[in-house]
Amino acid sequence: MRPTVEVATTTAGPAPASDRRHLHEVDLFRLLTFASVIGVHVLSAATTADDVPSNGGQLLLHFTREAFFTLTGFVLTFQMLRRPQRPLPFWRKRIPLVLTPYLTWTVVYSLLAVWTRAPGTAEPTVSQELATMGWNALEGTAWYHLYFLLVTLQLYLVFPVLVAGLRRLGRTGHLVVLGVALALQIAVCVLISNPPANGFGAFVTAHGFALLPSYLLYPVLGAVAALHLDQVQAAVLRFRWWIAGLVVVAVVASEVVYVLRVDGGTAAVVASAVFEPTTIAWFLVAVLGLYTFSLVATAGWRPGGPARRVLAYASDRSFGIFLAHPLVLAGLLTISGGWVDAVGSGLTLAALYLGTVVGSVVIADVLRRVPGSTALTGRVRIGASGS
Template sequence: MTTAVTRATDTGVQPSAPQSTVATGVAGRTRRAYLHHVDLIRATTFSLVIFVHCLTQTTNEFTSLPVNTTSLLLHFTRNTFFALTGFVLMYQNFDKADFSTLDFWRRRIKLVIFPYLIWSFIYWVVQAMWANGRLSDVPTSLNEFGKLVVWGLSGFQMYFLFVMLQVYLLFPLVLWLVRATVGRHRWLLAGSLAVQVAITLIITYWEPPASVAPYWWHHYATFIPYQFFIFYGAIAAVHREEIGRWLSGKAWWLAGALLLTGGFAVGVYLYGVKVQGHPVHDNDSAFFPTLIPFLIVAMTCLYAAAAHWAEHWREFTPRFARAVSFASNRSFSVFLCHVLVLFFLLYPKVDGRPAILAALGQPWGTAVVYVATLAGSLLLVEVLRHLPGSLYLTGRPRLPLRRR
């Protein structure tokens, strides 16, 4: 464990820069060790999510077996988000004697709800209205925007913020449960896992009646399919030292488990497509019950690798460490805007196909689009972070302008 510390963060998912250990002077509240491996986990996860979005937007995801197989395995990033949120929030608040639900909501929710509303409106105006020649209809079509924003549908990644709002609202309950079950956390986690398996079985195999179907397909935009991973991260935060000791020296075991569970998930998927005639693309592939073991192992492997780097290699890779810190600090903001950058990269068309893909072909088209999306998003974020109102646009405080 590193001996540096964090400030109370603004977002609940992003720790601040290291400082020396010091008490805050408020009863029951001390500053905490800065967890550098959380930075690496966050930066890696967001980078992979953007890659998946670039991959699916530059290929035919509805017919390509390799694309869907890759997406299937990279679904672990979605669940890592929620495990990481549970981890950081519990790390900050588990032993905080003066924890206040209202104060927590007041500080946290505003940092998600304002970016959610602002960027939902931006995506609706650009993608649904401007791109379809309906820009003049914006003032008279706000009811259309309202229907999209209530389910996180304005941009295909905006559902994540919608779920994050629910997680923040429910975190005081999660905190109470974790505190109330001290000494029995394995049973709490086992119960949550059993519920998770039941949820994924229902999502995968249940056919909702016509009266329920219009609402049922929004399940991915609720906290319910992610509840286990929130508890997984939260409980891991409480037992992080024991977990660190247990993971030490188990690299080969973890790699073997990753290959085994990944092979199982892919094997079942390919069997369903090749033998049982299932469609290549399934909107609910992230919730396949057979994917759960891989999701757990994959995020555990990422945690172990990041912790090993922070423990043994961070001081020997200072440039990489600075890059990781930089990327982590901007990851949430990049997540907000990267789909807009991706949209404009693919907007120019040649014979109905994105011009950049027509010019480069594949796989270079996807690779270049991915790099350009990352670079363009980081550039846009740097601009937004220096503007007044950065807190509402990016979920992060405004950066000061540098003087010569």
């Protein structure tokens, strides 16, 4: 079963997804999301937790993890429709490409944590360091971004069952599944935002950031969108200006709610937290708006043109950029010697952001060319057989 509907010929835009080998809008969506990830990490690293404007900006940029999981569900389903795979071949192909870099970078960032440990901190033994590294691998806590790979691995494990179930349902069934997923997402956010004081519930909510159920709505949304992709694209192109207006309204509404909560005594870092139930609406609108922009922007690009070549280059290195950028950011903050914290201006933040982007691209490009590329970037080395 492969539900598709032709895009209306009166609608300007790309050919129906069912007629195309590659979705360039997905590459742009991924690239812009990674750019936003770097933005939120620069803001959080270079400003204080009680900085109200910074947290207001981070609130809007926090859509990135939800966008990633929506994109993952979308891409996996789209590829499964074109090249069906049974669970075991799917797992053999997908899991090592995430698990190996995850373990590699867990070691890298565990060592970075040792290097950046505050002076005067008690020095643990080697066995204690190894135990910490092991727990980091189990919990996704070696550095602040590695939880994403751990959740992705969980999604890979359940994806064959998810897509098989969705393909047996019609449009009404998909709407019901989305409704249930939305209700569960709200419940999970309420629970994490108001965790139990102790017991198993407290343990689960404390680790919710690294558990797939905490993001359940988004891969389901991506999978359903892929199952109805031609219809989704037609609707997005038809209502693109309405969607743009919706994004503006959602931005204003989210910031108003944030300011009201801060004025009411809520800490800025709490009011902008990812799992606040009030953020779900913004996340959904942000994902829709980013996809709309990506689809419209790439529709007029010439095959083989410079824009597509740049996008292909960036897409190929995007996972490496994601994995390496906190390392670059930590290095720049160390080199600055506190200058960023002392100045804190928009110009300083822009310079820090640009430096992190450039440094991450350079490192990702180098890693794609070394023999250990698969372990470091999840991709076969450039120039190697099969690359």
